Amino acid sequence: MTSGPALVSILRQGDVLVASVHTALDDSQMLRFQHDLVRQIGEHRARGVIIDVAALDVIDSFASRTLQSIADISRLRGAATVIVGIQPDVAFAMVRLGMGIGELPTALDLEEGMVHLARVRDRARR
Amino acid sequence: MTPSAASDEPQLEAQESADIAGLVPLLQRIVTARVGQHPAAEDIIQETLARVLAAEDRIEPGMLEPYAITTVRNVIASMWRKDDVAARNQHRMHDPSESVEAAELLVASEEQLAMTEALARLTDRERQVLLAHEVSGLATQVLADEVGSTAGAVAAQLKRTRARLRVEYVLALEGTEPPTDRCRAVLLALSSADRRRQRELDSARHLLECDVCARLSEPLLDRAPERPDEVRVPIGADPDIVSARQAARELAVRAGFVGADLTMLATAVSEVARNIVRFAESGEVSIELLARPRAGIRVIARDTGPGISDIDRALQDGFSTYDGLGLGLPGARRLMDEFEVASAPGKGTTVSMTKWFEKKG
Numbered sequence: 001m002t003s004g005p006a007l008v009s010i011l012r013q014g015d016v017l018v019a020s021v022h023t024a025l026d027d028s029q030m031l032r033f034q035h036d037l038v039r040q041i042g043e044h045r046a047r048g049v050i051i052d053v054a055a056l057d058v059i060d061s062f063a064s065r066t067l068q069s070i071a072d073i074s075r076l077r078g079a080a081t082v083i084v085g086i087q088p089d090v091a092f093a094m095v096r097l098g099m100g101i102g103e104l105p106t107a108l109d110l111e112e113g114m115v116h117l118a119r120v121r122d123r124a125r126r
Numbered sequence: 127m128t129p130s131a132a133s134d135e136p137q138l139e140a141q142e143s144a145d146i147a148g149l150v151p152l153l154q155r156i157v158t159a160r161v162g163q164h165p166a167a168e169d170i171i172q173e174t175l176a177r178v179l180a181a182e183d184r185i186e187p188g189m190l191e192p193y194a195i196t197t198v199r200n201v202i203a204s205m206w207r208k209d210d211v212a213a214r215n216q217h218r219m220h221d222p223s224e225s226v227e228a229a230e231l232l233v234a235s236e237e238q239l240a241m242t243e244a245l246a247r248l249t250d251r252e253r254q255v256l257l258a259h260e261v262s263g264l265a266t267q268v269l270a271d272e273v274g275s276t277a278g279a280v281a282a283q284l285k286r287t288r289a290r291l292r293v294e295y296v297l298a299l300e301g302t303e304p305p306t307d308r309c310r311a312v313l314l315a316l317s318s319a320d321r322r323r324q325r326e327l328d329s330a331r332h333l334l335e336c337d338v339c340a341r342l343s344e345p346l347l348d349r350a351p352e353r354p355d356e357v358r359v360p361i362g363a364d365p366d367i368v369s370a371r372q373a374a375r376e377l378a379v380r381a382g383f384v385g386a387d388l389t390m391l392a393t394a395v396s397e398v399a400r401n402i403v404r405f406a407e408s409g410e411v412s413i414e415l416l417a418r419p420r421a422g423i424r425v426i427a428r429d430t431g432p433g434i435s436d437i438d439r440a441l442q443d444g445f446s447t448y449d450g451l452g453l454g455l456p457g458a459r460r461l462m463d464e465f466e467v468a469s470a471p472g473k474g475t476t477v478s479m480t481k482w483f484e485k486k487g
């Protein structure tokens with residue numbers, strides 16, 4: 001994990017963090033990702049977080065739970081989260097598994113993710 | 127994917143590779159004697175070495191040389207037949223619409239006859255168990271329960287029977303009866319990759335003395351490119367969960383699974399593999415392709431952990447917090463077509479689950 005290509009990248013775009021998962025992650029890698037992302041939200045005082053999971057082969061109960069935790073923790077730190085790039089197959093399996101994606105704010109892709117975040121902030125301002 | 131491979135003599139591996147390099151001068155002499163300075167001479171030697179390497183872990187070290195000698199003869203002989211074979215197989219290689227699986231079903235009628243003949247030569251008991259497993263798709267555990275045996279014993283018996291069937295099949299295909307009393311035993315030792323038995327029978331010498339066995343040894347040993355229809359992934363830590371689900375996905379693609387079915391299977395495998403890591407620390411996930419009654423895939427997750435005392439409760443959603451069983455088992459059950467848990471406190475847990483391939487349309 002210390003060598004080889006990065007499993008995840010986290011980029012800053014204004015006050016939004018864009019985290020992209022590049023490959024299947026095991027549970028420990030998933031937790032490390034959560035840890036890194038939450039730390040960076042604090043460091044950069046991010047207001048929004050987009051997590052691109054298009055490269056995840058499955059989103060099982062652990063991955064769902066971790067994404068949910070990231071969203072919850074971010075909200076407590078004042079950042080809204082949106083998950084983008086969930087493949088239709090993966091979404092279908094998540095529903096069967098019993099992990100409602102209803103809880104997780106999702107959008108189709110990066111662009112829609114940005115739109116979603118903007119809308120959430122508008123609502124918060126009102 | 128890390129399929130477990132049992133090697134009874136790992137310390138000999140380096141030694142054997144050195145031995146293989148040492149075969150080159152011998153092979154050069156044989157090839158020169160047979161084909162002279164033919165442009166293909168070097169290819170013949172390479173091909174032979176490749177085949178010997180592929181069979182290396184299935185034969186005892188003392189047999190490398192005789193096996194190489196018989197192999198090089200076979201390679202030379204098949205070189206003359208090659209154009210023929212290529213022509214016959216052309217339709218298989220150039221029709222992309224035809225799946226590999228379908229191509230495999232297109233066995234020539236002589237091969238079918240040979241298989242029928244080979245099956246007839248098994249004992250009733252052998253045939254019964256083999257067919258129950260391969261054709262009816264009964265799990266080893268089910269078969270074991272029926273005869274009051276263990277799954278391990280049944281698996282071992284199936285392995286012996288398959289090895290026997292391969293021997294009888296190549297014999298039937300050749301239309302020959304082996305010339306000596308020793309032949310069948312030697313062929314069986316080769317077919318089952320039983321190195322100790324190969325040594326006991328002095329198979330090395332026999333291969334040099336018996337033309338029939340020399341010829342048949344190759345189809346029996348040269349099974350390396352064959353894709354396994356069963357993969358076992360040892361589970362001990364987080365990364366193994368990913369390996370297991372990826373192994374399942376790879377096998378399932380071959381069974382014809384696509385799209386959401388693949389992802390549902392992979393997700394279910396992920397859940398049962400995680401249960402092993404969390405609650406038993408170590409175990410195994412085995413994934414097996416089923417051909418009958420229709421294409422499908424069976425996943426068996428075994429561990430020797432503390433076991434589950436109340437399976438019904440474990441299969442209820444939210445039975446405990448996520449640190450407990452949580453969604454793992456009930457979720458996996460919803461993703462698969464068949465699902466069964468056997469467990470006893472202190473004796474570990476076995477989860478068997480199957481997904482059938484539904485032909486769309």
Ligand SMILES: [Zn+2]
Pocket residue numbers: 304305306308309310312332336337338339340
């Ligand atoms: Zn013989």
